[in-house]
Amino acid sequence: MAGVLVIGELNGDELQSVTGEMLAAGRTLGDALGEEVQIALLNGSDEAAQSAIALGADKAFLALDDVLADMQLDAQVAALEKVCVEAQPSVVLVGRTLTGRDVGPRLAFRLGVGLAQDCLQVDADTNSGRVVAVRPVYGGNALAKVTFPDANPQMIVLRGKAYEPLAADASRSGEVVVVNPGLDASVVKARLVETVTQEAEGVRLEDAGVVIGGGRGLGGPESFDQLEDLARLLGGAVGASRAVCDAGWLDHSYQVGLTGKTITPDLYITVGISGASQHMAGCSASKHIVAINRDADANIFKSASFGVVGDWKNVLPSFIETVRELVDS
Amino acid sequence: MPINVIVCVKQVMDPETPASAFNIDADAKSVVPAAGIPPVVNGFDENAVEAALRLKDNGDVGKISVVSIGSGFVMDVMKKPLSMGADDLILIDDEAMQDIDAYATATALTEAIKKVGEYDLVLCGRQASDWDQAHVPLGVAEMLGLPCITLAQKIEVVEDGIVVQRVLTDGYEVVEAPLPALVTVSNELGEPRYPTLRGIMTASRKQPTNWSAADVGLDAGALAPKLTLTELYIPVSDNQVEVIDGEDDADAGRNLALRLREEKLI
Numbered sequence: 001m002a003g004v005l006v007i008g009e010l011n012g013d014e015l016q017s018v019t020g021e022m023l024a025a026g027r028t029l030g031d032a033l034g035e036e037v038q039i040a041l042l043n044g045s046d047e048a049a050q051s052a053i054a055l056g057a058d059k060a061f062l063a064l065d066d067v068l069a070d071m072q073l074d075a076q077v078a079a080l081e082k083v084c085v086e087a088q089p090s091v092v093l094v095g096r097t098l099t100g101r102d103v104g105p106r107l108a109f110r111l112g113v114g115l116a117q118d119c120l121q122v123d124a125d126t127n128s129g130r131v132v133a134v135r136p137v138y139g140g141n142a143l144a145k146v147t148f149p150d151a152n153p154q155m156i157v158l159r160g161k162a163y164e165p166l167a168a169d170a171s172r173s174g175e176v177v178v179v180n181p182g183l184d185a186s187v188v189k190a191r192l193v194e195t196v197t198q199e200a201e202g203v204r205l206e207d208a209g210v211v212i213g214g215g216r217g218l219g220g221p222e223s224f225d226q227l228e229d230l231a232r233l234l235g236g237a238v239g240a241s242r243a244v245c246d247a248g249w250l251d252h253s254y255q256v257g258l259t260g261k262t263i264t265p266d267l268y269i270t271v272g273i274s275g276a277s278q279h280m281a282g283c284s285a286s287k288h289i290v291a292i293n294r295d296a297d298a299n300i301f302k303s304a305s306f307g308v309v310g311d312w313k314n315v316l317p318s319f320i321e322t323v324r325e326l327v328d329s
Numbered sequence: 330m331p332i333n334v335i336v337c338v339k340q341v342m343d344p345e346t347p348a349s350a351f352n353i354d355a356d357a358k359s360v361v362p363a364a365g366i367p368p369v370v371n372g373f374d375e376n377a378v379e380a381a382l383r384l385k386d387n388g389d390v391g392k393i394s395v396v397s398i399g400s401g402f403v404m405d406v407m408k409k410p411l412s413m414g415a416d417d418l419i420l421i422d423d424e425a426m427q428d429i430d431a432y433a434t435a436t437a438l439t440e441a442i443k444k445v446g447e448y449d450l451v452l453c454g455r456q457a458s459d460w461d462q463a464h465v466p467l468g469v470a471e472m473l474g475l476p477c478i479t480l481a482q483k484i485e486v487v488e489d490g491i492v493v494q495r496v497l498t499d500g501y502e503v504v505e506a507p508l509p510a511l512v513t514v515s516n517e518l519g520e521p522r523y524p525t526l527r528g529i530m531t532a533s534r535k536q537p538t539n540w541s542a543a544d545v546g547l548d549a550g551a552l553a554p555k556l557t558l559t560e561l562y563i564p565v566s567d568n569q570v571e572v573i574d575g576e577d578d579a580d581a582g583r584n585l586a587l588r589l590r591e592e593k594l595i
């Protein structure tokens with residue numbers, strides 16, 4: 001048996017958007033390798049299976065088990081192990097979500113195979129019939145290409161927003177297979193008991209079309225009032241570097257970067273951010289980066305479309321005033 | 330009953346190495362350490378040491394042992410956890426450990442932890458800043474059959490286990506597990522403490538325990554790669570920045586706004 005198996009993530013009966021992206025990546029691989037595209041849906045409904053098929057899957061495995069009721073990570077890993085044993089895929093694709101980046105590696109160790117974590121791209125090598133994955137390393141300073149020696153499945157955790165979901169095609173047909181993992185409740189050892197989330201006011205950083213980012217160069221939390229002003233004018237959101245969050249000037253939910261949020265705005269205006277590779281890892285998909293920094297050699301200028309070399313204390317007020325006039329007129 | 334903690338620590342290239350000093354040897358598929366910039370203890374591993382010390386300050390912990398796998402250790406660097414307050418340092422120092430993949434590292438750490446023996450809590454950093462994998466700890470947990478909680482910003486020892494706050498992008502989760510368990514620690518836990526002078530003196534008198542791969546029962550087969558690095562390269566960018574000038578900074582700010590308008594970006 002063979003196949004490209006996507007680990008699906010659901011929100012009720014709906015596929016998470018990242019799952020659509022994985023199906024698109026899976027479809028490309030499946031077509032190149034001549035293998036079917038499969039999806040694993042834990043506690044999934046027939047409706048969810050049909051949406052996955054419309055987005056490119058040939059076969060959906062619905063793993064149904066009472067132990068999966070509250071979707072504890074331990075239960076997910078155990079159920080996915082059963083699905084993999086049943087499906088015997090040659091490739092497994094996992095989205096790099098809070099769940100995926102834990103479940104993927106754990107599943108790989110259970111199956112005794114390698115996994116490429118946090119990849120930007122995965123391609124089929126049609127000569128060898130194997131896959132090649134590309135992942136950023138050293139904080140994004142370098143890129144590594146990796147392959148898997150011989151064992152299957154070849155497991156890849158793929159970053160979100162690296163692939164566009166296919167347009168849903170309701171005329172596509174596929175097979176739905178129900179798997180009963182028969183889990184024992186004792187598989188759940190670590191237990192999620194509470195989730196505490198703070199909803200950001202205004203535009204969500206991850207979805208914002210305009211982001212105003214502040215760094216250590218701002219000197220303190222008070223300066224962020226000006227960034228908030230500018231964000232309001234442009235209908236955007238405020239983000240920050242890790243230095244700012246570690247210093248406690250802003251909460252960690254503002255952090256953009258490798259270990260923070262990934263943003264994809266049309267316009268990212270940075271103020272007093274040096275542009276360390278780990279920061280750029282979270283914003284390099286911005287369409288246009290603008291930098292205000294007093295150091296002409298700062299790394300941020302290597303990625304910026306427009307920049308001002310100067311002290312933000314003098315640059316920013318007149319910039320904001322002019323933006324206000326332009327937006328009002 | 331106080332618990333024993335093992336902290337897994339990796340020596341890495343200083344991630345603050347400026348991009349201009351970052352070089353690779355494409356043939357060897359490895360990063361060339363920048364001259365004059367010493368390696369460091371992986372930042373998140375210092376957070377993990379700090380987490381262990383906070384539990385110890387709280388009276389929950391008996392002994393803190395630090396374990397590291399690698400080769401070419403710099404002793405001044407690797408003794409930092411001891412000078413912060415950890416009790417023991419165990420180095421699996423072997424040429425065979427150079428450039429091994431996450432699977433082999435997890436295998437080696439698992440064997441080392443078994444050899445250390447008594448432990449209730451294994452702490453790791455959330456990821457190592459060289460290969461940025463966030464992969465090894467999950468393997469150690471699987472191989473030791475331990476419950477695994479990643480991305481801790483707070484750890485509390487309670488009657489029948491631990492309660493961990495796990496960082497989310499917009500908040501946190503509360504996760505409970507019995508001991509023994511493995512937890513990975515994130516920087517949101519808070520700044521690692523600076524070594525005190527007394528800590529540095531104590532650490533300078535301590536000798537690390539050195540084990541070879543064979544000492545922990547590992548042969549080449551156990552370290553065989555599951556992932557092959559075929560190419561390592563620095564991405565090239567042909568981006569050209571347009572620097573906006575003015576009579577002074579304020580004027581440059583105005584001109585920037587006008588230029589962005591011209592481009593219909595605002």
Ligand SMILES: Cc1cc2nc3c(=O)[nH]c(=O)nc-3n(C[C@H](O)[C@H](O)[C@H](O)COP(=O)(O)OP(=O)(O)OC[C@H]3O[C@@H](n4cnc5c(N)ncnc54)[C@H](O)[C@@H]3O)c2cc1C
Pocket residue numbers: 139214215216217218240241242243244255256257258259260261271272273274275276277278279282292293294295298310311312313344345372457458
């Ligand atoms: C494993 C790992 C993960 C990481 N993850 C992240 C991450 O997710 N996100 C992140 O941001 N970082 C991350 N980092 C940290 C990263 O390496 C940098 O340390 C951090 O991004 C620096 O933040 P900064 O640019 O605000 O500060 P600095 O690097 O200190 O830069 C401040 C800048 O402000 C400029 N400046 C100062 N004063 C003025 C002034 N008056 N006017 C104009 N400009 C001024 C300076 O010229 C300088 O360029 C990570 C690091 C590691 C090792």
Ligand SMILES: Nc1ncnc2c1ncn2[C@@H]1O[C@H](COP(=O)(O)O)[C@@H](O)[C@H]1O
Pocket residue numbers: 337338339371373374396397398399431434438452453454455456457458460461462463464465466
């Ligand atoms: N060679 C090593 N020696 C000791 N601990 C390690 C080693 N490699 C990884 N770790 C631990 O695993 C964490 C995650 O590493 P990684 O999976 O490589 O990103 C690190 O922060 C360390 O705590």
